[in-house]
Amino acid sequence: MDLEFSAEDRAFRDEVREFFATALPADIRDKVERGLSLTKDEIVRWQRILYDRGWIAPHWPKEYGGCGWNAARQYLFNVEMGLAGAPRPIPFGLNMVGPVIYTFGTPEQKEFHLPKILRSEIWWAQGYSEPGAGSDLASLSMTARREGDEYILNGTKLWTTMAHWADWIFVLARTSREEKPQQGISFILVDMTTPGITVEPIITIDGFHHVNQVTFEDVRVPVAGRVGEEGKGWTCAKFLLANERQAIADIGAKKRMLTKLKRLALGVSRGGRPLAEDADFARRLADLETQVMALEYTELRYLDAQMRGAERGFEPSILKIRGTELQQALSGLYMEALGQYALAYPEGFEEPGRNEPEIGPPGTQGGIAHFLFSRAATIYGGSNEIQRNIIAKILLAAA
Ligand SMILES: Cc1cc2nc3c(=O)[nH]c(=O)nc-3n(C[C@H](O)[C@H](O)[C@H](O)COP(=O)(O)OP(=O)(O)OC[C@H]3O[C@@H](n4cnc5c(N)ncnc54)[C@H](O)[C@@H]3O)c2cc1C
Structure with a gap:
């Protein structure tokens, strides 16, 4: 290595x-x-x-x-x-649908969509999850009934991040019912201005509007918007999910958070001393720093294997699990370091009548929102339990 x-x-x-x-x-x-x-x-x-x-x-x-x-x-x-x-950069166009289009799309789809994705002219949303389909994505029930050169879409997509800003959405929909749930699914590109689409906000635990429920009622889209063959959308779906877990360890951001934590611990005092001198706090900070280093070396080992042409294994799942667990642990320690100031809500939070000045150490007011929203990191992008299943399956198959 x-x-x-x-x-x-x-x-x-x-x-x-x-x-x-x-x-x-x-x-x-x-x-x-x-x-x-x-x-x-x-x-x-x-x-x-x-x-x-x-x-x-x-x-x-x-x-x-x-x-x-x-x-x-x-x-x-x-x-x-x-x-x-x-x-x-927001992943829905650049990391998700863009690579699907240049890998499976028609020349017309490539010519129309790829430059707009690169120039951020079109904002994309990911329409995979539904009220009855998340981890078990193949149980999705949105339908795309063909009528001439159009599909008529009916169904609901859930947790759709930033769909309220989206110009286009890519959806997985059933074009036929087959024996295996993975069959009969198609991957379809949909202009969000098409009549029959309703976007309703879901406010998450941090109090902000990140995600939505998107309902499709008799939404007519051209068949030319389908990527890949009809009924073979699962191939695009799996290809996209593999890309979704790229760079998920986010080592740079974690190192930056460690630096912020150290700066904060020197600036705030507990019991008349800088928090950095509190032995228990210092031990936990050092422990997290060691874990970030371990994650960094795991990612470097994987990188080395990739550079040598190794097959994609279970490493992305390990990086996703440890990366998100550490993200949550770091934001948790940050909250502890802030003490009572952790509850001060971020500037710009939509609370009627709010007019108090910022309190606590300068520049820390977004900490609580970040801490709360990062609870979702172990769920989206394939939950950590599902990642453990993937690791187990690969290891057991090799045993
Ligand atoms: C903030 C946020 C943003 C999101 N953005 C998008 C988006 O833009 N587009 C989109 O399509 N989706 C999005 N999602 C949805 C996300 O992909 C799903 O929430 C996720 O796949 C889990 O599905 P679920 O919520 O239906 O939970 P479920 O699948 O019902 O799982 C519930 C619990 O059971 C566990 N579980 C389920 N199956 C198994 C199993 N076989 N073995 C062990 N444990 C299991 C899960 O790990 C979880 O803890 C987003 C979710 C969140 C929270």
Whole structure:
């Protein structure tokens, strides 16, 4: 195993670091630092800066407008992005439907959609989960009945992140009923302005509007919007889910959180002493730092295996489980370090009549919202229990 990066890769890392230090707008950096949610305009503004630099799609092949970087460069780029506190581009277009379109789509679909995804002109949402289908996705019941050169969609999608901002949504729908639930599903691209689509907000535990319920009632879409063959959408669905777990360990952001925690522990006092001198707190912080290092080396080992052409194994599941558990543990310790100030709610929180000034250490008010929303991290992207099943199946099959 070789965990050293080449001189070229190290030079690349310096270039990326310099870019993030200078190109990330100060207002966006500040909001991310505070743990506050960005608006759609702020996200698009940042994504366009990445686009102008040619770095919006590190993993896409060059022929489709991506960087075509190898796994090492993608890793270095992602770590630097997290370390700099730069927002990760929204995955629904770039990481999910974009690769599905360039892998399985028609020339017309590629020509129409890919440039718009790269330029953040179209905002995508992911319509997979339903009220009766989450972990067991193949039990989905949305239907797409064919009539001439149109499909008529009926059903409900649930937990659809940012669908209230979306211009298009990709859905999995049943075009026929077959013996096996995975068969008869099609992958369909839908313009959100099509009549019959209703988006209703779901307010999550942090008090914000991230997710939605999207209802389709006799929604007519062209058959030309189907990606891949009719009834073979499960192939696209699985391909997309494998991409979804990329860079999920988010090492850069975790290291940044550790630095924030250390700074906070030096600045707040408990019992007349800096919190950093509290032996129990210091022990737990050191323990988390060790676990982040262990995760980093696990990711590097996986990276090394990928660079040597190894098959994709259970490692992405391990990275997802440990990455999200540590994300939650770090935000939990941050809450403890803030003590009573942890309850101060973020600026911008939609509470009628709210006019109090910020309290507590400056720049920490987004902590509680971040802590609460990060509870969802072990659920979305394939719950951690499902990831454990995947690890067990691969290991038992190999035993
Ligand atoms: C914040 C957030 C954003 C989301 N965004 C999107 C989105 O944009 N688009 C989209 O399509 N979906 C989205 N989801 C949905 C997400 O993919 C599902 O919540 C997830 O797949 C789990 O499905 P479920 O909620 O139906 O729970 P269930 O599948 O009903 O699971 C309930 C519990 O049972 C456990 N469980 C289920 N099956 C097994 C098993 N076989 N073995 C062991 N344990 C099991 C689960 O781990 C979980 O703890 C989002 C979810 C959240 C919370």
